[in-house]
Amino acid sequence: MYKYDEIDQAIVDERVAQYRDQTRRYLAGELTDEEFRPLRLQNGLYIQRHAPMLRIAVPYGMLSSRQLHKLADIAARYDRGYGHFSTRQNLQLNWPKLEDVPDILAELATVQMHAIQTSGNCIRNITTDQFAGIAPDEIIDPRAVAEIMRQWSTFHPEFALLPRKFKIAVSGTKQDRAIVQAHDIGLEFYRDSDNKMAIKVWVGGGLGRTPILGSVIREHLEWQHVLTYCEAIIRVYNLHGRRDNAYKARIKILVKALGIDEFRKQVEAEWAYLKDSPNTITEAELQRVAQYFTKMPYDTLPAHDASFDSAIASNPAFAAWVKRSVHAHQQPGYRAVTLSLKPHGRAPGDATSEQMHVVADLAEKYSFGELRVSHEQNLILADVRLSDLFSIWEQARAAGLATPNIGLLTDIICCPGGDFCSLANAKSIPIAEAIQQQFDNLDYLHDIGDIELNISGCMNACGHHHIGHIGILGVDKDGSEWYQVTIGGKQGNDASIGTVIGPSFAAEEMPGVVQRLIDVYLQERTEEERFIDTVRRIGVAPFKAHVYAKKEAAHV
Amino acid sequence: MSNLILGTSIVEDEWNLVRLPVLGEETVRKQAGKVVLFKLTGEKTYSEEQIAATVIPATGKILAPLSLWIARRGELESRLAAGELAIWLDTHEVLADLVSAFDDINQLPLIAVHVERFADGRIFSIGNLLRTRHGYQNTLRAFGDVLRDQLFFLKRCGFDSYLIRADRSAEDALASLKDFSQPYQGAVDDKQPVWRRVSRQPASQP
The missing domain is CATH 3.30.413.10 (Sulfite Reductase Hemoprotein, domain 1)
Structure with missing residues (x-):
């Protein structure tokens, strides 16, 4: 997964300092509630029923073991020992203190994490398929472009205060698992007739008060232009989206009011100026980022494993779990595993600090130290050997993470x-x-x-x-x-x-x-x-x- | 003390702001029981009576509303020629109306954009377009509900002058122009995104 260099690190460190000062000014009475509101929201801090809620970004759902250990520690120290994984693949803490948030952010920065733009009227965390990079039906792994877009959208000066929140999803599989049609912008990656990476661009989808599936604004966009094309879309939205009524402020309302053809016309007119500007992605930059998303150093394994087959045959409980929780993988002898955060009678998506430590250890031991969060609010070990599945199941079951209900009625x-x-x-x-x-x-x-x-x-x-x-x-x-x-x-x-x-x-x-x-x-x-x-x-x-x-x- | 920042310094404001006078009572617009805080882009928010009633100062440098220039251009031509006219517009006004109202917008030594509310991000696109699309090269000022936490974004969108809201310190606000040392994306102030600005090597594993 992506690793910060000194530039990424400087940005999150400077953000901690900036937010620490904003919090200080608020507590000192130099900022009113109303003035502090957009500032704290852009940092994922809501004022909730009982306490503030802090939403921590998990970019396109990817976490390292080290990061999850840190999240577990933060939940234990600053919260009540648990966190909630959301449908946006982020982690929410329900009980932090407002004055502790700068310290929490400083802790997150030590493991290359942040809460930037997890709320507020700005470009939010970009989401994708939890099986990106390993799904057998994958055509393009969209994570490198997702990371480039994460960086581009982070403190994008022109789009810091949009009419309303703005959500982007990316997908590169035959079967869409990222709900690209229900996002403000959905990017569907494919290979075009020249076998080049291209993008079908959806716009104006969204759920909320007025559920609308998106429309295709462009069938074929060369990947180099994804940032400038999104800039054209969001600029039209920023200038013409409705700010007079929060319920009508999402881009979907503008697209619907203008009609997709007129909206497309305005975007294309804007893009004519932006196309080929310096934010056009270079081959070198794509390659630099893509190096972090290469295939794991897999062993060459047979497609079958005898110990796994016999465990399935002799243990119905294990077999039932495998049937629901284990998913196909591109690499022979490997599987992806969903750990259920949906035990019956508990809040869906919640995980205790102890469970987070267990999952982080499992990922470290069996899945190259990485894991993913799904928008269905479960945790995924993406690169597991068939022969390790039984051990994982035993350990996950002991921690209450192996309810065999993935994709069933109680996986709510x-x-x-x-x-x-x-x-x-x-x-x-x-x-x-x-x-x-x-x-x-x-x-x-x-x-x-x-x-x-x-x-x-x-x-x-x-x-x-x-x-x-x-x-x-x-x-x-x-x-x-x-x-x-x-x-x-x-x-x-x-x-x-x-x-x-x-x-x-x-x-x-x-x-x-x-x-x-x-x-x-x-x-x-x-x-x-x-x-x-x-x-x-x-x-x-x-x-x-x-x-x-x-x-x-x-x-x- | 002045609350006007130009570049990175606090300076005296040499421009006399001309506003359209308020005639009668201002109506509060409501929608679904809530006060409407933002005006729609292109919404006309002044009357011909207001423009007619506006008093144009006889001497000195004036910062006049776009609508006044459009309606009473004849009275202002000489001021423009003398370098004594600057124009301001609201974030809900249409930029094309400004551009088409001048042979060359660089005749204006100053353009100012009024932001009624902090959360109105249209000001960023307007600044960007003035600089990149319309080639405006002189002073670009933000005024209205301008607080320090917008400054870094305003600067990146091409603004170089900021009139900090009267109840806040411009001195303190200066610090926010330096919130981030190496931003990711290309913008107006530095068109190159970080990957074209510096050589980024893959990080070693932590």
């Missing part, structure tokens, strides 16, 4: 919700826990099969509920908490936004509602169908009818 994607977040309309974690308890039977979960359930505590959609096969949105009605249900949302190349099935439900109804949705699926499915396939084939009506059927009718 969930924001922190009303328990922590001051934006939330409703709690989300207790809903997730109640659903996990309702479906606390692994055989049954495996029978239900692949399904994605997403929960957001408010319109901001941090839990990506619009693209959940089942999506749950917390809403406020006359001061009490209700839950609106959508079905048929999906991430990926054939992404879709879910359809609301009807009036919302009280919290205690939610496990039963999910149960009824699953009942319809189990009754209607054909052998090959996943939940989402059945919804797409038969439509929302049968699900709606069963969920809202009168209780007595349901027992007939």
